[in-house]
Amino acid sequence: xxxxxxxxxxxxxxxxxxxxxxxxxxxxxxxxxxxxxxxxxxxxxxxxxxxxxxxxxxxxxxxxxxxxxxxxxxxxxxxxxxxxxxxxxxxxxxxxxxxxxxxxxxxxxxxxxxxxxxxxxxxxxxxxxxxxxxxxxxxxxxxxxxxxxxxxxxxxxxxxxxxxxxxxxxxxxxxxxxxxxxxxxxxxxxxxxxxxxxxxxxxxxxxxxxxxxxxxxxxxxxxxxxxxxxxxxxxxxxxxxxxxxxxxxxxxxxxxxxxxxxxxxxxxxxxxxxxxxxxxx
Numbered sequence: 425x426x427x428x429x430x431x432x433x434x435x436x437x438x439x440x441x442x443x444x445x446x447x448x449x450x451x452x453x454x455x456x457x458x459x460x461x462x463x464x465x466x467x468x469x470x471x472x473x474x475x476x477x478x479x480x481x482x483x484x485x486x487x488x489x490x491x492x493x494x495x496x497x498x499x500x501x502x503x504x505x506x507x508x509x510x511x512x513x514x515x516x517x518x519x520x521x522x523x524x525x526x527x528x529x530x531x532x533x534x535x536x537x538x539x540x541x542x543x544x545x546x547x548x549x550x551x552x553x554x555x556x557x558x559x560x561x562x563x564x565x566x567x568x569x570x571x572x573x574x575x576x577x578x579x580x581x582x583x584x585x586x587x588x589x590x591x592x593x594x595x596x597x598x599x600x601x602x603x604x605x606x607x608x609x610x611x612x613x614x615x616x617x618x619x620x621x622x623x624x625x626x627x628x629x630x631x632x633x634x635x636x637x638x639x640x641x642x643x644x645x646x647x648x649x650x651x652x653x654x655x656x657x658x659x660x661x662x663x664x665x666x667x668x669x670x671x672x673x674x675x676x677x678x679x680x681x682x683x684x685x686x687x688x689x690x691x692x693x694x695x696x697x698x699x700x701x702x703x704x705x
Contacts, residue, residue, distance in 0.1 A: 426557040426566065427499045429508040431487055431518055432462050434547040435654050435681040444554055447495050449487035449518075451686035459485075462685045468656060471685035472693060484686045486517035492525030496534055505563050506534045509550050509570070511542040512617035515690075537567055540617040543687055544652035544679075545577045545699035552650070576701045578642055579614050580622060582631040584694030586610070611635060632665055635698055640672055642700050651675070651700040656683040657693040665696070 430441065431449040441448045450463035455474055460466035466474075475482065492508075499506040508526075513519040519538045526534040539549050549570060556566050609631045613622040625631050643649040651669065655662040666678050683695055 425502075425504045426507050426561075426563055427502075427504050428550060428554050428557060429492070429495060429499075429506055429522075430546075430550045431510065432684045433511045433516060433518065433542050433686055434509075434550045435543045435684055435687075436547040436550065437681070438463060441550075444551070446550060446554055447499075449491055449495075451487065451516075451518075451684070452485040453685050453689065454483040454485065456480075466685060468682050468685055468688065471688060472657065475688075475693070482689055484689050486521040489521050489525035489528070492522055493528065496525060496529055496531075500529065500531055500533055504533070507553060507557070507563065507566065508534070508536040509546070509553055510536065510538055511546055512540045512614070513538045514540075514617035515542060515619075516686075535563060535567060537570055538617075539570070539574045541574060541577055541579060541614055541699075543579070543683060543697060543699065544654040544681055545574075545579050545614075545701075547679075547681065548577075548650040548652060548699060548701070549574055572704070573701060576704065577614075577699060578638070578702060579697060579699045580635045580638060581612050581691070581695060581697030582609060582628060582635070583612065583691050585692055587692065628661070632661060632696065636665060636668055639669060639698050639700055642702055643669075643673055646700075646703045648704055649700045649702075651698065652679045652681060653696070653698050654681045654683050655696040656688045656691070658696040661696050665698070 429447040432451050450461035453460045453462050453466055455478055496506055508522045510519040510522055522536045526536055539546055553570055608624045609628055610624050611622045611631050611634055612619055643651050653662050653666055662680055666680055670678055
């Protein structure tokens with residue numbers, strides 16, 4: 425049996441992950457000398473209140489290798505295989521942390537996969553991996569299918585300001601946009617595991633309208649799109665986008681996730697993002 429191990433950057437609510445039998449690791453949020461696990465010690469609402477009061481931007485850290493140890497031990501003791509599905513190594517240290525933890529066990533039954541993405545798309549990959557595992561797929565086939573699916577992801581997002589990405593060092597190729605943010609509202613994407621500019625528009629309304637049209641083109645007549653919406657402090661825009669996409673695509677209940685604190689640290693409040701996957705055919 426293959427057991428799935430994820431972390432909070434997948435954006436899926438903890439209750440849902442636990443109900444699915446998916447192991448979940450926290451990211452660590454730091455405000456000065458104080459640190460918090462974002463699974464049991466701080467949620468997005470509490471994080472935002474602290475962020476407003478903070479004199480400097482908070483930091484993040486990947487789950488330390490020691491947190492993986494008990495999970496790996498329980499999986500191996502059960503005679504099962506562990507599949508750790510991590511966010512892009514270019515934006516998070518989670519992949520490296522999981523590898524370090526796996527080395528302690530010297531077991532071929534622990535596999536770590538870098539998906540090259542984060543947030544909603546990562547969540548879709550985690551849930552699909554769980555479904556494949558339940559179907560009895562072998563580990564090498566599952567890893568191959570997961571990598572192929574990850575390569576088909578299209579993620580687009582808009583942030584209220586590039587300041588958080590810039591100061592957090594997660595801005596990637598979009599760094600050349602910094603300094604012109606007063607004149608534009610850039611649509612960003614993730615390519616090769618890092619943030620890159622996709623298109624420049626002048627208003628948030630234009631940005632969301634553009635993302636809508638892109639998603640419609642990708643998802644129409646595509647049963648494997650796995651479309652999701654994620655946001656932080658942008659509930660109204662997310663709800664409007666959800667309603668329009670559901671109407672145009674004749675879909676019901678497109679998942680809308682709240683972006684977890686570890687991502688808000690770098691994207692900032694007001695972020696809204698969509699993730700979907702092109703057809704495998």
